Amino acid sequence: MAAVILTPPVHHWIQRQEERIRREGRPLTRAEFASARNIGLKDSGRVRILVVAHIPLPAGWLLKGIARFSRVALADPVALTAGHGIFLCSAVAADPVVVRHELVHVHQYERLGRRAFLQQYIRDCLVDGYRDSALEKEARRLSIRAGRD
Ligand SMILES: [Zn+2]
Numbered sequence: 001m002a003a004v005i006l007t008p009p010v011h012h013w014i015q016r017q018e019e020r021i022r023r024e025g026r027p028l029t030r031a032e033f034a035s036a037r038n039i040g041l042k043d044s045g046r047v048r049i050l051v052v053a054h055i056p057l058p059a060g061w062l063l064k065g066i067a068r069f070s071r072v073a074l075a076d077p078v079a080l081t082a083g084h085g086i087f088l089c090s091a092v093a094a095d096p097v098v099v100r101h102e103l104v105h106v107h108q109y110e111r112l113g114r115r116a117f118l119q120q121y122i123r124d125c126l127v128d129g130y131r132d133s134a135l136e137k138e139a140r141r142l143s144i145r146a147g148r149d
Pocket of ligand 1: 101105
């Protein structure tokens with residue numbers, strides 16, 4: 001229920017973040033393209049990465065809503081993926097495992113569609129918690145595996 005309520009405002013917010021990353025971000029490097037190919041991204045050419053000092057978070061009322069319903073630790077994330085846009089905190093900007101992890105999330109957006117991805121992501125985080133959510137587990141597993149080949 002909470003996921004159904006929270007998805008539309010999060011979706012709207014995510015779209016605005018993706019537009020900003022598309023305007024200000026950089027395309028993937030050659031090595032990142034190779035990771036994206038291993039992960040199975042359909043449209044790596046659309047991906048943009050924007051390095052920022054702090055990851056933007058949803059407006060106060062939305063954040064309070066999410067915090068009320070979830071056990072998600074929203075304080076100080078190091079990265080955030082919005083469709084084909086990736087925010088990276090400057091502290092992890094050179095970490096290929098973090099980039100691969102976020103590329104897996106891009107692939108999940110491609111696979112599920114933006115709205116369905118967000119709804120599943122929010123629901124799983126509310127029910128299972130951030131670390132145990134299926135989409136996060138997949139991102140952790142594939143970001144490590146993609147680094148080995
Ligand atoms: Zn993740």
